[in-house]
Amino acid sequence: MTDKIHFARIAIVGAGLIGSSVARAIVRAGVAGTLAVTDKDEAVLAEARELGFAHEFHDDAKKAVQDADLVILAVPVGAMASVGAAIAPVLKAGAIISDVGSVKEGVFSALEPLLPDTVHLIPGHPVAGTEQSGPSAGFASLFDGRWCIITPPEAVDDEALGRLTCFWEALGSKVEIMTAKHHDLVLAITSHVPHLIAYNIVGTASDLEEVTRSEVIKYSAGGFRDFTRIAASDPTMWRDVFLNNKEAVLEMLGRFSEDLTALQRAIRWGDGDALFDLFTRTRDIRRRIIDAGQDEEAADFGRHHKE
Amino acid sequence: MTDKIHFARIAIVGAGLIGSSVARAIVRAGVAGTLAVTDKDEAVLAEARELGFAHEFHDDAKKAVQDADLVILAVPVGAMASVGAAIAPVLKAGAIISDVGSVKEGVFSALEPLLPDTVHLIPGHPVAGTEQSGPSAGFASLFDGRWCIITPPEAVDDEALGRLTCFWEALGSKVEIMTAKHHDLVLAITSHVPHLIAYNIVGTASDLEEVTRSEVIKYSAGGFRDFTRIAASDPTMWRDVFLNNKEAVLEMLGRFSEDLTALQRAIRWGDGDALFDLFTRTRDIRRRIIDAGQDEEAADFGRHHKE
Numbered sequence: 001m002t003d004k005i006h007f008a009r010i011a012i013v014g015a016g017l018i019g020s021s022v023a024r025a026i027v028r029a030g031v032a033g034t035l036a037v038t039d040k041d042e043a044v045l046a047e048a049r050e051l052g053f054a055h056e057f058h059d060d061a062k063k064a065v066q067d068a069d070l071v072i073l074a075v076p077v078g079a080m081a082s083v084g085a086a087i088a089p090v091l092k093a094g095a096i097i098s099d100v101g102s103v104k105e106g107v108f109s110a111l112e113p114l115l116p117d118t119v120h121l122i123p124g125h126p127v128a129g130t131e132q133s134g135p136s137a138g139f140a141s142l143f144d145g146r147w148c149i150i151t152p153p154e155a156v157d158d159e160a161l162g163r164l165t166c167f168w169e170a171l172g173s174k175v176e177i178m179t180a181k182h183h184d185l186v187l188a189i190t191s192h193v194p195h196l197i198a199y200n201i202v203g204t205a206s207d208l209e210e211v212t213r214s215e216v217i218k219y220s221a222g223g224f225r226d227f228t229r230i231a232a233s234d235p236t237m238w239r240d241v242f243l244n245n246k247e248a249v250l251e252m253l254g255r256f257s258e259d260l261t262a263l264q265r266a267i268r269w270g271d272g273d274a275l276f277d278l279f280t281r282t283r284d285i286r287r288r289i290i291d292a293g294q295d296e297e298a299a300d301f302g303r304h305h306k307e
Numbered sequence: 308m309t310d311k312i313h314f315a316r317i318a319i320v321g322a323g324l325i326g327s328s329v330a331r332a333i334v335r336a337g338v339a340g341t342l343a344v345t346d347k348d349e350a351v352l353a354e355a356r357e358l359g360f361a362h363e364f365h366d367d368a369k370k371a372v373q374d375a376d377l378v379i380l381a382v383p384v385g386a387m388a389s390v391g392a393a394i395a396p397v398l399k400a401g402a403i404i405s406d407v408g409s410v411k412e413g414v415f416s417a418l419e420p421l422l423p424d425t426v427h428l429i430p431g432h433p434v435a436g437t438e439q440s441g442p443s444a445g446f447a448s449l450f451d452g453r454w455c456i457i458t459p460p461e462a463v464d465d466e467a468l469g470r471l472t473c474f475w476e477a478l479g480s481k482v483e484i485m486t487a488k489h490h491d492l493v494l495a496i497t498s499h500v501p502h503l504i505a506y507n508i509v510g511t512a513s514d515l516e517e518v519t520r521s522e523v524i525k526y527s528a529g530g531f532r533d534f535t536r537i538a539a540s541d542p543t544m545w546r547d548v549f550l551n552n553k554e555a556v557l558e559m560l561g562r563f564s565e566d567l568t569a570l571q572r573a574i575r576w577g578d579g580d581a582l583f584d585l586f587t588r589t590r591d592i593r594r595r596i597i598d599a600g601q602d603e604e605a606a607d608f609g610r611h612h613k614e
Contacts (some may be wrong), residue, residue: 128528130606147528189515295528300608
């Protein structure tokens with residue numbers, strides 16, 4: 001199946017949930033001649049090697065990326081700069097350097113000054129994931145039917161952009177191109193603020209005096225448990241997201257809080273119509289997300305119910 | 308299987324998601340001699356009759372509850388008083404009158420003055436549900452392994468309380484007894500405020516100028532879609548919850564907003580340690596919810612991934 005090979009050598013830096021899923025999806029698609037994976041955490045690397053989802057496993061990132069035609073950085077946004085500095089000296093001329101980070105302006109401005117002019121830096125973000133972490137949490141179909149956003153710089157090489165687009169499509173994604181700035185605004189509302197308020201409600205609930213933690217857990221099926229899933233996501237990754245997309249997150253958070261204050265006022269003054277209007281409007285969005293194939297139709301996300 | 312019958316006649320008022328699930332669970336458990344269902348909405352009643360999950364279907368609530376030993380009110384909290392007034396004249400002496408409402412102080416104070424002294428009013432709340440509505444959304448196993456909270460008045464008849472407890476256990480629930488006041492506080496944080504902030508973030512996201520609604524839908528897998536599930540819940544039911552549990556909801560909402568403001572400040576000032584600390588703490592709660600059997604172990608709530 002050599003005609004499917006898009007890149008003679010691909011290197012993935014970081015073997016966690018996303019890095020290991022990209023590796024598996026590459027193998028499934030058969031788009032790499034050789035696939036090399038590296039991780040600076042010895043235990044993670046050992047686990048990855050045991051799972052065997054690549055041809056080569058390296059503890060030295062430089063050895064993994066040497067001669068690679070495509071390098072995918074799958075590390076927390078805050079670690080991009082140090083990885084970039086480490087691999088820059090050995091990058092092959094003409095290589096495409098991309099990533100999977102949830103913030104795009106910050107990643108580009110961290111990497112751009114560090115990398116040689118001979119490579120193509122084209123950041124990307126597959127909008128997919130689960131609340132679990134580590135190499136064994138990954139799976140090949142994670143990107144199927146999900147969107148991958150590519151945020152090329154203005155002066156991008158069109159051929160390189162085309163190759164990266166085909167790569168993500170081969171992994172099962174649909175691809176959208178936009179500016180890094182717009183990406184960061186869109187993700188602030190569709191991902192970053194939702195994570196922040198999920199983390200926050202779980203924190204609030206665990207700090208109460210009048211309601212015990214055991215009660216919070218027992219009665220979580222009333223709605224609370226839905227928030228605990230994303231509040232179980234990787235802490236390092238999410239700390240870095242908020243530190244690196246400050247402006248857009250604070251803007252969207254401001255709007256959220258303003259709207260919440262209006263709802264609070266409607267409750268205090270018994271304005272049932274205002275509540276009913278909002279609660280009716282929000283049903284439609286879920287319908288459209290299901291119609292767009294971005295969530296399950298089944299009740300309760302398809303959670304298992306014994307019948 | 309007559310030895311399983313707990314009540315010669317049970318009546319359920321309201322044939323929506325919860326009422327129809329209670330009916331199906333009663334049939335599955337075989338605990339009713341006769342099961343009568345009523346709904347004031349003609350279309351809902353016709354759908355219920357078509358589905359056939361009870362012995363009798365009545366458009367007149369009085370006919371359904373007449374001679375019933377147990378009456379379960381499965382209507383929105385705001386409709387309890389009018390239903391109570393309608394059925395009060397025909398209730399059988401010694402009957403147990405209970406409900407499934409998400410607010411308990413409000414239900415008790417609405418019903419108590421209306422019902423004859425000869426019946427046992429013992430409010431209850433099975434903490435279970437899905438985002439879907441109507442008779443066809445119900446299923447018999449909805450209450451399996453979930454908690455049902457019963458909030459008896461101080462002067463409760465112990466035998467009646469015991470019978471209601473056994474009833475819910477026969478339907479698959481675990482039962483907890485607490486005061487109505489404490490219930491309303493616990494549910495404010497485990498259910499009511501989570502629903503409110505889910506409705507709110509979905510509202511905020513659909514009102515943006517810089518991010519289109521189509522973008523919100525496309526990239527919802529970044530976290531947002533988790534909120535849309537509970538923001539698709541029944542608008543009438545939830546309006547009534549907030550209007551009838553005002554005090555506890557405002558108290559918990561105040562704490563949530565206070566904590567969110569602290570997080571906002573941590574982001575603005577780049578306090579990564581504060582963010583990391585919270586994000587680490589919240590993982591533990593999810594673990595405990597899964598260990599307690601109140602949510603799925605599988606990633607993404609067990610959402611389907613093609614492998």
